[in-house]
Amino acid sequence: MENAFSDRITDVPKSFIREILKVTIDSSIISFAGGLPNRLFFPVKALQKAAFDVFEEAGAEILQYANSEGYLGLRQFIADRYRKQEGLEIPVEDILITTGSQQGLDLLGKTFLNEGDDLIIEEPGYLGAIQAFAMYRPRFHPVPVSEGGMDTAALGRVLSERQPKLLYTVTNFQNPSGVSYSDDNRRAVADLLRGSSCLIIQDDPYGDLRFSGSRKISFKHLLPANTVLLGSFSKTVAPAMRLGWLVAPPLIMDKLVIAKQASDLHTDYLAQRILHRYLCDNDLDAHIAAIIRQYGKQKEAMIGAIKDFFPAGVQHTNPEGGMFLWVTLPEGTSSMALFEAAIKKKVAFVPGTPFYVDRKDSNTLRLNFSCSDEPTIVEGIRRLGDSIKALF
Numbered sequence: 001m002e003n004a005f006s007d008r009i010t011d012v013p014k015s016f017i018r019e020i021l022k023v024t025i026d027s028s029i030i031s032f033a034g035g036l037p038n039r040l041f042f043p044v045k046a047l048q049k050a051a052f053d054v055f056e057e058a059g060a061e062i063l064q065y066a067n068s069e070g071y072l073g074l075r076q077f078i079a080d081r082y083r084k085q086e087g088l089e090i091p092v093e094d095i096l097i098t099t100g101s102q103q104g105l106d107l108l109g110k111t112f113l114n115e116g117d118d119l120i121i122e123e124p125g126y127l128g129a130i131q132a133f134a135m136y137r138p139r140f141h142p143v144p145v146s147e148g149g150m151d152t153a154a155l156g157r158v159l160s161e162r163q164p165k166l167l168y169t170v171t172n173f174q175n176p177s178g179v180s181y182s183d184d185n186r187r188a189v190a191d192l193l194r195g196s197s198c199l200i201i202q203d204d205p206y207g208d209l210r211f212s213g214s215r216k217i218s219f220k221h222l223l224p225a226n227t228v229l230l231g232s233f234s235k236t237v238a239p240a241m242r243l244g245w246l247v248a249p250p251l252i253m254d255k256l257v258i259a260k261q262a263s264d265l266h267t268d269y270l271a272q273r274i275l276h277r278y279l280c281d282n283d284l285d286a287h288i289a290a291i292i293r294q295y296g297k298q299k300e301a302m303i304g305a306i307k308d309f310f311p312a313g314v315q316h317t318n319p320e321g322g323m324f325l326w327v328t329l330p331e332g333t334s335s336m337a338l339f340e341a342a343i344k345k346k347v348a349f350v351p352g353t354p355f356y357v358d359r360k361d362s363n364t365l366r367l368n369f370s371c372s373d374e375p376t377i378v379e380g381i382r383r384l385g386d387s388i389k390a391l392f
């Protein structure tokens, strides 16, 4: 049987995070390892009502096959939001509803990548993107990101040597590091790409979860013809609905729709209709405001505790939104070794390893702050601080 599997599936790394989460099932462990939105904010009652109302209204229609592009009302809602929030005029025809933004990544891989094609990915980068693209066996070119955005000198070097088809970025409150690209950095990246055929994939599931600072310019303003946007309702409404979207110009959209049809014909129509009804009857911005009030407080608690309990020489990001922050231990320290030590002290996190394309052991780690209350965060960071001190 071993020989029966495709090269494609054999090469793709198993989700290391899922492996780690198995260790953290023990309820005495404080876990900063997960990447989940906080379930306290799932709008249970409002979605229940939306489901009831939409069944009452539309009956059998919502149980039928539907079009591949997605429910027009939902796409219109997304287009209106881009106009209001970012001043972007997106025709509804340029919006494809996807089964989570994760499916958007897969469809883009399927549509653009032949084996060996060059692809630029920020590093550290979202593990799910590495997994999705790896299926199409591209040649990855990781470009470092840190506070302020992408290393443009490194990007320039790749562009002078290769002709990448795609560049993948999470420009706001990046997973895993929490960093955001500044406006200047976005402009510098756009300047480097201008005139090339490289497509920027701007994946933005966290952009609405901003608790300080101001919204930054979209690549869609800077390089409209070369930008594909990915969005998601997973972090603002509920991930189980698996509803995300992709924005692409018509030429690309035609191909993406074919890829989508081959994958799943269309995204769950019932879920689209329930979500649309929920969005019509409720104030999404008020809901998001409640989420970010809480996440913002939890992030502050984590930063405060890091200052109190981590030894000097440990660096960390201080995100203006999202769900994660990133810790860099002194050079030469292994975050895998720290993970082993920390589990003994009953605290967990994700070592940096899976977020690097070459999966190297590193001195970095990801901490999630969306799922633990403030006292738990303080206690967990105290334990982690003790674990770090014990390593030196």
Ligand SMILES: Cc1ncc(COP(=O)(O)O)c(C=O)c1O
Binding pocket: 035, 099, 100, 101, 102, 103, 126, 128, 170, 175, 203, 205, 231, 232, 233, 234, 239, 242, 243, 244
């Ligand atoms: C950067 C990034 N992109 C995409 C996704 C996938 O989200 P969705 O639930 O919309 O598929 C995630 C999920 O954690 C993510 O962090």
